[in-house]
Structures are given as structure tokens and as C-alpha cells.
Amino acid sequence: NYTLLLVAQDSGLVPQHATRQLRVTVTDIDDNKPLFKRSQDEAPEEFEIEEELPVGSTVGVIRAVDADVGENAKIGYLITYGNEDGLFGIKRLENNSALINITGRIDRESNGEHLITVKCFKFSATPQSLRKMYNKQDFSEKQIRIKVRDIDDNMPVFLKNDITIGVRINVPHDTLLYTLSAVDEDVDAAPITYSIESIKFERSIGLHNLPTANATTLASAFFLDNNTGELRTATNMAEYYDGHFTIKVSASNREGDGKAFTEIQVFVVRDRGLMKFIFTQPPGEVRAGLHNFKGDIEKALALPISLNIYDTTFLSKSDGSLDFSATSSCFQLVGAHTFDLKEMEQLLLPGTNPEIDDIYHKYNVQSVQRCAPLLIKAEVTWVQLCVLAIACFIGIASLISGCVLCCSYNRWQRIR
DSSP: OEEEEEEEEOOSSSOOEEEEEEEEOOOOOOOOOOBOOOOTTOOOEEEEEETTOOTTOEEEEEEOBOSSOGGGGOEEEEEEESOTTOOEEEEEOTTSEEEEEEOSOOOTTTOSEEEEEEEEEEGGGOOSOOOOOOOTTOTTEEEEEEEEEOOOOOOOEESSOSEEEEEETTOOTTOEEEEOOEEOOOTTOOOOEEEEEEEEEEEOTTOTTSOOOOHHHHHTSEEEOTTTOEEEEOSOOGGGTTEEEEEEEEEESSSSSOEEEEEEEEEEEOGGGOEEEEESSOHHHHHHHHHHHHHHHHHHHTSSOEEEEOOOEEEEOTTSOEEEEEEEEEEEEESSSBOOHHHHHHHHSTTSOHHHHHHHHHTTEEEEEESSOOOOOOOOOHHHHHHHHHHHHHHHHHHHHHHHHHHHHHHHHHHO
């Protein structure tokens, strides 16, 4: 607004004049575009929120400016990029600023931060939607980086549940049986610790009359590393032959009820109850593919069983020498029960399953045999039979001769 004072005066000896006040009002026209006050290379404005906040929660407030006044200065806002999942919304406020809020589920484990682009418009010309990448030279656009802060909303989870393994009765103390592994999806989760909750032991059918260990003895049968999850033997397994342990293990990284549980069945077996694979490769090469071999066999059997492979050593020949180009690996099939030798032979001997035969060819398995050598009965030759018959004849003849001699002696005594 401008105020002017107008004066009109005549040219007389005594000048006369009159005054009038003039007020000039300048009306605004919409000749400015709204923009954000930022430099061209300015970093995105940052906000931080917690994950799992409810829908409608506030992220932050941003503001653009328009040099016009009144209705011409009203600004509209729109998220134009980075919000493809619809997690955020924007709402114009009465003071011409904009409120960014949450419109979807925010999960830190899915995405740790979100980079969105906000564009400002004349309020009357704000579009309903627009997808446009950020242009740093366009000052009507601004980038917003929303960082998501992690909360402890996930429990540890074991990578494998209901584990079945086997152990031979002659293994030394501190033998590694299995390494447990659990994960917590929370990014900032505390380290996971493992604990044995309980141990039970059962004998196989027909052996229940044998003495069983008490709870104190069972508790000291195994050692579990709380940090690494390594389960090891801590006692002699010989007294537990032909039985199995059920070990309940927990994983936790918080106080309270935040625990995950799994069970491990450990079958104690003797060599005479095992089979063995004969590989035509040295142990080093066999070990490299043993994990995949085990998985392929279990998949081909298509049964709820586990293939436990106990060792990978040079092949010992029947004469006691070692074959350094071949490998022997004793194994056992374990499921709801331990499989005996005949059952394992029916399932795994070459020629019984074409799919398994292909696996044997792939991993260079030459044969499948019993792990413990068979006790072969000695064959008796006809010469040995003749010698035995002669020995029996001599014994019988000696007995008869002794009886005759005794009778003759008694008769001689009576006659004399």
C-alpha cells in the first residue's frame, strides 16, 4: 500500500492551496513459483523413526516458500519418487508447511532407510499423483531421507529343527557332534547364547532291562558351548550303546520368554550296525562334497530320515594295507528309529534305486559295504575231516582198550 499527499496551489499574491490524500493499493498477481530453500548440492533432509510405528504416526514437517501473498501463496505438496510401496503420506498444514506421516508397515529388517522426493506446487495446481525422479536443479523438489531405527521385535530362530545325529561308542571325549546355529533378524540384535534345557536317554527295544543313567550323569554326558553352539561329548559313550539321547536346546539373546527351542536326537551306535561308502577319491576331495552328497541322498530317499556320516578315512584293504586313492566313510540311517543293516542295504545298495545310482556316479561311489568286517567261518577240508575221524577213532579205541584191560585185570585177580 502507498499513501500520497497531493497539493494544488494557485499563483496569487496570497497563494491558496488545497490538499488531498491518495492511497494506492497494489494487488498481487500469481507470478512466483513455490520452492524449497536449499542449495543445489545440499544433502537430503533426514528424519529418524522407529520400526513398527502405527499408521498415522508423524515422520517430520517440511516447509517450502512462495513469494506471493494470500491465496497466491498457498502451497501444495506431493511425494513424487521413492514411495512405491505407499509407506508414507504427506499432508498440507494450515501454516503452509507439510506433515509427512506413516501409511504402511515400517520394518527395519526389510529396509533400513527410505529416500523419497517431495515436490511443491501451487496449491490450486497440485496434481493427484506424479512419478518423477529427483532433479537437483529444480528447487521445487527436495529429497527426504527417513532412517528406520531397529527395535527388538524378533526372536532367535534355529536354522534347523528336530536334528538327528549319531555317535559311535568308541569316540574320544570332546568329539564335536554338531554345531547349532540360530539367527535373529533384528539388525542390532544382541549375541545369541545356547543352553541345554534337558537331556533324556532311552534304550532300544529289548534292552530296557539294562541300567539307565540318572539325571546327574546325563547332564554331564555332553558339553554345549554357549557362544558357538558346538555340541561335544563329555564322557565315554560305551555304557549308552544301542540307545539314544533327546537333548532340548534353547537359543536366546534377551531376558524373559524370548527363547527358541529345538531337539537333538543322538543315537549311540556300534560299528557292527553301520554301513560304509567306498569312494574312488582321496579323503580330501570327498570331504569337499560330502555335505552336498548327504543332501542329495536324503532327497532321493524321500523319507523322513537323516544320513549320518561318521568318518572320512583312507580305505583299509582286507590285508590291512591302506589305499591312498580311495576313501571309506561309515554311515547310518536314522529316523524315528535306527535302521538295521538289512534295511539300509535295501535302500542304498547300488541297483536298488536309479536316482541313487546317478548320485553314486556323480560323487564317485564305487560300492556300499558293511562297516565292520564279517566274521567268516573257516572252511573244513576233507583232509582235516579225515584227521578228525582218525583222532576220534583213536580215542574210541583207547577207551575200549582201557575197558578191556580193566576187565582182564579184575578177572586175573579172581583167578589168582
